Amino acid sequence: MVEVFAVASGKGGTGKTTSTVALGMALSDRYDVTVVDADTGMANLLFHAGLSDAETTLHDVLADDAPVEAATYDRFGLTVVPCGTSLDGFRDADPDRLRDVVATLAKDTDIILLDSPPALDSRTAVLPIVLADRIVVVLQPTIPAISDGLKVQEYATTYDTDVAGLLFNKVRESESIEQVSEKTERYFDGPTLASVPESERAREARRAGRPLLAHAPECEAASAYREAAESLTVRNGAAADAADRFQSAVIPESL
């Protein structure tokens, strides 16, 4: 059984990487979870997961210089596939190999979370959304973040990828998020999974190079991620055909 989620938002800085790692750790209580830094042009998951000195990364795998197994690391109860940050690494990477990477990882895990690029302007940027079964849309309660999030959803559903739910992040105390999230849900195909408060702990965790749920597991933001994980019902894909599914994931014929 495997389900692949792309953690996405049209906008940078909304907290996709923070959320990928936090949601992954929260889900790892119940599932075997693999997180992949699929933001191959501006990778930074490695800095959130204490892997800044990782020798082999997704870039090497996408350049066909290493097998996937060489770029997987067991950290914080997760299987982590970090990506390198060099421009050369990005240039030499063949983004299409991500299909094989996902297919290979899918054989041996329950959930794959793809930390996705904050853009929809290239084939590489959109591929994680195409490959995923569902997306988790990370939103801040701002007009640009919500309208970019709508765009991501429409791309996803056009490409036959469903919406698992919304994560509001960096919610300030002054905001009563209920009204905004209720109105936002009218336009999205998935429910609000949780509202994560703006939290100094999250920034500290990033500076310490540790996941939020390892750095401050008791803080409000961390419990919001656990709440999100609980409200996510993971669907059982058939393990047997998983590899096939991702190698051949394409845009539906009807287009």
Add this chain to the structure above:
Amino acid sequence: MKLPRGRLDKSRVVTDLRDTLADVLDRELTGYAVFESQETLLLDGEGRGVITFTDGVPVLAYHTGTDRGGPPALADLAVPGPYHVSLYALDAADLESAHGAGELQVPPGMPAERLGGDPALADSTRRAAPDERLSAMGDGDAAVPGDGTAEQSAVEAFLDDAEKIEAIKQQARSEARERAQEWDF
């Protein structure tokens, strides 16, 4: 709004207006920015938005398509990117008469909130603004640091505009279909 043309400082396509506003603040630009959404087909986003700046801090906003100024002009501008943005530098003296037009004024942090979607950048913009700009704007318009009430109602007003949101979605779907062929998935 009448402005001298000024010296062209930068002209390019950006996907996130936050970056432009952060750059202007960082370089303390005095002058103005012209914004044009690249995706005005289905949206009534036709026309251009203009924002003026003194030392990197927004002063006026105006939208040529709707002929609205002040906060409503920011609402007109709030459509998904990419945008074509041109920045022009001016001498402070050249902006004096335009800046006298009070009805076009926006609170210093409001463009960062509503176009940039970055409350933290809005905070730093407010910190960079002269005191009289903060007190002049009065209550309820997010001129006061930490007052999210006005911002939240702007978000809710956006979400109440079902027609605009449907247009954004429709535009995204047709773009997604076109791109699928272009990218040959």
